[in-house]
Amino acid sequence: xxxLVESGGDLVQPGxxxxxxxxxxxxxxxxxxxxxxxxxxxxxxxGVLCTTSGGTNxxxxxxxxxxxxxxxxxxxxxxxxxxxxxxxxxTAVYYCAATRACSGSAPTYHCWSQGTQVTVSx
Numbered sequence: 433x434x435x436l437v438e439s440g441g442d443l444v445q446p447g448x449x450x451x452x453x454x455x456x457x458x459x460x461x462x463x464x465x466x467x468x469x470x471x472x473x474x475x476x477x478x479g480v481l482c483t484t485s486g487g488t489n490x491x492x493x494x495x496x497x498x499x500x501x502x503x504x505x506x507x508x509x510x511x512x513x514x515x516x517x518x519x520x521x522x523t524a525v526y527y528c529a530a531t532r533a534c535s536g537s538a539p540t541y542h543c544w545s546q547g548t549q550v551t552v553s554x
Contacts, residue, residue, distance in 0.1 A: 526547065
């Protein structure tokens with residue numbers, strides 16, 4: 433079964449850090465571009481960043497540059513989104529998704545995780 437399973441969302445204080453995991457089954461994640469999206473209440477799904485299959489990161493949300501980074505563990509078929517210096521405006525449900533070529537547009541991704549809630553609040 434082809435799927436992405438995401439975990440790691442939590443309640444964290446402003447300025448804190450969090451790491452989200454995106455594990456794949458049924459396909460080899462390193463062969464695809466992996467995008468991270470977020471959706472806050474009342475908003476559409478926003479592209480945050482995407483990592484190409486070659487390992488290049490493309491940022492779609494200017495506000496996360498310098499704070500969010502991506503790493504991967506090919507042996508575990510998993511990618512990670514490391515988030516630091518978190519702000520209240522980062523509060524959202526976060527999704528990872530796979531596609532052939534990076535894009536900030538959600539409809540271009542064909543496999544999605546179930547999402548995980550990140551809440552930044554004191």
